Amino acid sequence: MLHITLWKRILIWGLCALGLLTALPNLFYNRVEKHNDAIVAAERAGFETPEQAADRALWPGWMPSGIVNLGLDLRGGAHLLAEVQVADVYKARMDALWPEMRRALSEARGEIGGIRRAPSDPAELRIQIEKPEAMAKAVEIAGGLATNVVSLTGVGQKDLAITAEGNTLVVRLSDAERAATDDRTMQQSLEIIRRRVDEVGTREPTILRQGSDRILIQVPGIGSAEELKSLIGTTAQLTFQPVVGRGTDPNAIARAGQEILPSLDEKGIYYTLEDMPVVTGEELTDARPDFDQNGRPAVSFRFNPTGARKFGDYTAANVGQLFAIVLDNEVISAPRINQHIPGGSGIITGNFTVESSTQLAVLLRAGALPAKMNFLEERTIGPELGQDSIDAGRLSSIIASVAVVAYMVASYGLFGVFASIAVMVNVVLILAVMSMMGATLTLPGIAGIVLTVGTAVDANVIIYERIREELRAGKRVVKAIDDGFSEAMSAIIDANVTTFIAAAVMFFLGSGPVKGFAVTLTIGLVTSVFTAIFLTRMLIVLWVEWRKPKQLIL
Template sequence: MLQIEGWKRLTIWFFVAVGLLLAVPNGFYTRVEQHNDAVAEMELGFDSPELQAQVAQWPTWMPSSLVNLGLDLRGGAHLLAEVETDAVYAQRMEGLWPEVRDALRQERATVGAIRLQDGAPDELRVAIGEPAGMARALEVVRAIARPIVTLTGVGATDIEVRAEGNQLVVTLSEEERIATDERTLQQSLEIIRRRVDEAGTREPTIQRQGSDRILIQVPGIGSAQELKDIIGTTAQLSFQPVVRVTSDSNEVPGIGNELAQSLDEEGLYYILERNAVVTGEELVDAQPEFDQNGAPAVGFRFNPAGARKFGQYTAENVGALFAIVLDDEVISAPRINEAIPGGSGIITGNFSLEESTSLAVLLRAGALPAPLEFLEERTIGPELGQDSIDAGRIACIVAFAAVLVFMGLSYGFFGLIANIALIVNVALIFGLLSLIGATLTLPGIAGIVLTIGMAVDANVLVFERIREELKTAKGPARAIELGYEKALSAIIDANITTFITAVILFVMGSGPVRGFAITLGLGIITSVFTAIFVTRLIIVMWFERRRPKQIEV
């Protein structure tokens, strides 16, 4: 007979109640958003009457998760950046020189004097004094090569060495270039993500496009320039020995050296050794602090390897100048008064409190491994986002109203029950989106509109099946029961195939396609739940109360 056990009824109503409760905050979006922002700030230690008033705008016992609005709905900034991997090749060659120099020095009796020569940025040229020792020099430098640990570079090494006259020429192998490009892009993705997260933005989209490009979309940010300021700064920190100080900006620094301008003193330049003692890659922490004079500064701390090199160099060079270089500018060049074995220190300069905080964020997030060239930038104003929301809202209302009218006219009282389930279905979609923290985009709204149309399919199948069973002179209770039983397989089959399509769209797609796939997939789950369980439970409860002798569908 037509009946549902008590525990099943409680379970169904429990899921409906939880879904509706999770969806409620989205009806008070601005108020709940201000509440959440105020709570986040108070957790960081800030407190004020304004923050407390914003926290009080929403009950603490109510859910406060919201559906995040995407770039096309909220407005924000869009950037397409290209990673300039050629700069990484040059850095690799510069970093290889000390190792090549030390290896050849051990063979000085055979190869003679060694001198670094000018060459292309992506190659290292070393002249040897004894051309007869070239074969031995090639053998020594090739022994430095390391195997490449990738699936595509099995058996290959990272460098190639050849002779040109009395010069050794060292370049990266093709396999190493491919592996370096991949590492550089992945590292850039991670650092950009960390920098954007440090800035406290909501639900950014940061993803790879092609072999060397990165797409960055951040909703709610003021302009594309503001986003570029967050991620565009390379923030490459290094500690380099000072060769001498000069006021001549045209002075030739010499091979193995470089010229860097002072950040604080105009007209002051430093000749630095190009190879840094310690770099920002060995930095593990950076925090805004105050120096002994109460001025804003940035405290830093190295990892064990960096601390060991930092301590050893300062112990061996007491009395020498030591430059702290940020993005090719000397921000400070203190004299080493004593060894610093702890691996920590402080960067001082003419910083404001905001500048010291920003610098600490950039250093903590890490240095970008390569410069970025911004190929495309757009600022989407909130007005355009509001237009998209209004258009999507109108589309949902029109679709919703049309489906409600159609079901009411086609199936009468049973159509009204389907309409109730449809309203519950849409609320459950927003509840699930809030629960998982999904981002709603304009294509996502299209997925919801499509779900509204698809949600009644299962009810149509059930109601048409009940009509057929009523024609066989079965009682109304038996007709309803058989209608749900015989329509179940068709409902499951149709929705599984659509759900598989949504999964494929999510896995293979990106950006807007994923937004559509998420709402479509969640809509299928809630549609099956409301059609099979919610409408059936409502009909059973109505039937138990009225006990009709006959029904019309």
Template sequence: MLNIPLWKRVVIWGLCAMGLVLAMPNAFYTRVEGHNDAVKAIEAGGETPELAAMKAAWPDWLPSGLVNLGLDLRGGAHLLAEVQVEDVYADRIDGLWPEVRDALREERAAVGTIRRQASAPDELRVRLSQPEGMAAAVEAVRGLARPIVTLTGVGSSDIEVRAEGDELIVTLSEAERLATDDRTIQQSLEIVRRRVDEVGTREPTIQRQGENRILIQVPGIGSAEELKALIGTTARLTFHPVVGRTTDPDQSPGARNVLYPAMDQEGVYYILEQTPVVTGEELTDAQPAFDQNGRPAVNFRFNPAGARKFGTYTAENVGSPFAIVLDEEVISAPVINEAIPGGSGIITGSFSVQESTDLAVLLRAGALPAELTFLEERTIGPELGADSIEAGKIACVVAFAAVLIFMALSYGWFGVIANVALVINVGLIFGLLSLIGGTLTLPGIAGIVLTIGMAVDANVLIFERIREELKSAKGPARAIDLGYEKALSAILDANITTFITAVILFMLGSGPVRGFAITLGLGILTSVFTAIYVTRLMIVVWLDRRRPKTITV
């Protein structure tokens, strides 16, 4: 047992050295962070003398992975948003109208003329001039139903069709509403994540909370208002035919029309057709640019389907105005001078450079499918984060010092060996966190402090077993061998059950709970490794050199 082969010794010391080297950049956090930011900036936009100096502050051949600091340590913004999923029902119903209209026109002989009626946002009402053909109309519209492809909606269709007098009514089925809710939340999560990632923030926490809420925590951002400005805009871009202009905000736009204000012309309103020709969902790219007069603008490009619709419409309506609408405000309404077959164009308006850049970010990330209502918002300043870091440092130092003193006084030379292994253990934790890009939070620091205590538990079990074996008049080598052998099962049992708990906390927890689970889980792995392998190797090396006749633990 105490004859450790050379290859095992090389592997053990190699893993320790690798972990400590990976952890080393955290001792020079500011310098390495500046180096990493400079590398990203150079890759994105070219090298400048300032960026070159920041990059040179840390050698490229050394590891540059850092433990990311969480919101409670770095400061930043916290938002809890509720997704208004009901908004999507109206868009979904409105999107059904062209299909329903075409299906009923094919049954014109039976149903006569059709006209869409005013209704609740989540239902579509169509009046038939020949109610006696209602059965054929219902059958035709039911043919548009599609099956629901979710586990809970198996066997259900997406719409329900019924008759009420001379009106045909189409609504979304309950299974489709549930599926739509889930899709809306998932899409909102992805788009919020894209928008936050676009501005290069580090390790944001963006996750679903409850049925229709999203938790957003972004370390390093200036304020909650800044974060809301980035993600709170729906950024729904649409292109509408222009019916007319007015200065009367109370003017009725007419059936199937809408009245939207002009963004840069106070008191001016546009009457537009309600159904857009093209939507922002068909955009593939948007970049900040400058127009021919040198004013900030945004270039955009459609996908093939959007380009085809955009090209066809502009070819058929040369000389007519065409409104570009963002979140129910008309950005501009240029006249179509010629057909635009390429599917690309430019959005101009009263933008600043920053506004055109922000708009391009929002359009690239995509439109939120529904409005976000912010229920909770907090700005955590960097001073609070600095206080948390300082408090965490004090807690770690006090715990560490107390454990080191206790082990040295209780077990003498063996305690010193355990202390060296404990220092290596903490270094390995930070090395692993740097390797996986983990985020350290205040609960994560608590996990490290707990790990320090648990690492000592394993050494205490081993040393106490060695003491018992020494009382049986066994030699030092045999006592150490049996001590490790008999303590192994207790060490593994205790750590495996705790590791299972850490895994469950990580899978079911969120935010701070996950931060605690990550450091606890990694700490258990490193504690077992240092207690079973590192301390034993150090003791074996000591025995080989000193060859004592007796030992005292």
């Protein structure tokens, strides 16, 4: 019989009410967005500014605050295609290997004679041996520093390829190690870029590896491609170096093992530093905006156990000396070591603002990019163009909805009104589910919603046609409606399963825009089945219970 138990009625109306409440923040998009941004910014900084408090008050805290994120084509933003210079990592590996190689070969000086590093390609290390007849011994010693390649494809292979050319020992990365290094470099670059972009609160960025050495970066809501480049392109190479001297001559000649770097805040001041850092940013575990003892913005930091030990040992042995904090070849601060600093924590002071200290903390916390990047393609999509896309999508959705409603009402009368109500609720539920998921809506996603509006009534059409057949067979109204829903169920399930399979294929094999279409289509399938089978049935049952019709013209 055409009957719905009380608990099912409560569940159906409850789900509809929950969907409406969850989708409601999208009607107040800008206010909710500012509210969410203020909460995230305050949590990251550890304190709340008056402006953030005002933004947080724009939306009640007890209300749902999830919204559908707008993609690059709707919100505007920046698009970059970057090429990672993986060869930079080879040079860094060779430079880091030289001190260890020099120490190992020096221990056998009696057999191989003197050694010195010769000019070479950045990707290799060339060492001249005083006694060419002992080259085999030198190759053996150098080979002892090779380790196994850490990768699935390089199992059993060594990371160094060592050869002899006359009286020169040549050290390069092996082919297997180069492949593993390239992969690690790309993965590290992807992670660092993702962390830097996430730190500034952008929503749903697209950061993907393309090919062997390229990265696609799309960030909705950011001002321009230049702004995005400045955020991700900064290498943030932090070092802590001993200070030898301080002066005003940028052309002064530095001794071997020293370098002259400018001060970031003190115009015209240059520091002479020892070029070997005591600790580096790679040993940094945390950095956050803070305030110094005078209440001025600063950045606090903390080292890992290795860095903490080296930092503590150096400060204990050099009390009273200047200690430079260098970021990207500029001295941002050169405090005096007043006492031993154990524990591996400290603070960077300088001419900071709250904004600049927060930005520096972001860069330090995200780490240093392992290699430089060349930007092959950059594009800025203005918010005006994104708004035009939103307006076009809204207009197409309205036209599609009006056309569907008009057709259903013209074809099925009052039952067409019930189906139209179900379609509108279906759209609300799609937005609610996407808001809970934090999904991103793009132009293809809007196309998926419009398609869902058009196809959501298919289930109702099948049901209504089955009811018509039952009425023609002479069944009473209640029996015809009940049998119409029962008989149509298998056809509805089959049709939606096949569409779901197509959506799954598009999601797993498609690119970003295709995936966006597949996500909205899949969500629409689930919600349309719910609204067509359960909500429409509920509306019809209520009407039947109220009017108790003896006959039905459909």
